[in-house]
Amino acid sequence: MSWLLAAEPASGSGNLISMVLPFVLMFAVFYFLLIRPQQKKTKTRNSMLSQLKKGDKISTIGGMHGTIVELTDDVVVLRVNDTTKITFERSAINNVITSAPSATAE
Numbered sequence: 001m002s003w004l005l006a007a008e009p010a011s012g013s014g015n016l017i018s019m020v021l022p023f024v025l026m027f028a029v030f031y032f033l034l035i036r037p038q039q040k041k042t043k044t045r046n047s048m049l050s051q052l053k054k055g056d057k058i059s060t061i062g063g064m065h066g067t068i069v070e071l072t073d074d075v076v077v078l079r080v081n082d083t084t085k086i087t088f089e090r091s092a093i094n095n096v097i098t099s100a101p102s103a104t105a106e
Contacts, residue, residue, distance in 0.1 A: 049090055052076065055100025060092045068100075 052058070056068045058078070066078030069085060076088050 048096060049093060052090070052093065052096070053100055053102075057097045057100075059094050059097060060088055061094045062092070064088075065097070 052068060052071060054068050054071055057065070058068060058076075059065045060078075064078065064080065064086065066080040066086065068076055069079045070077035071090075074090055076090050076093060078086050078088060080086055
């Protein structure tokens with residue numbers, strides 16, 4: 001039984017590196033394949049939502065197409081035909097189909 005207690009000491013630094021290295025590699029793979037692309041997509045979407053303006057033709061997440069007639073921080077009112085206006089949350093906007101010409105002074 002004394003041979004169990006007198007085991008050879010393992011090399012601490014080499015053993016620690018070989019245990020931690022797979023976790024570091026897994027985190028790096030997750031970061032570059034999952035986390036970073038999602039952050040870029042979120043940044044692009046938030047930029048698009050902040051640049052909305054009256055006259056933009058957009059589509060919503062549900063597939064409704066329309067033109068922005070009113071805009072606040074949280075709410076967007078779309079004109080879907082000559083008489084119908086529908087109110088949506090700004091976050092429901094999926095993409096801008098055509099952007100309205102900017103009103104710049106010449």
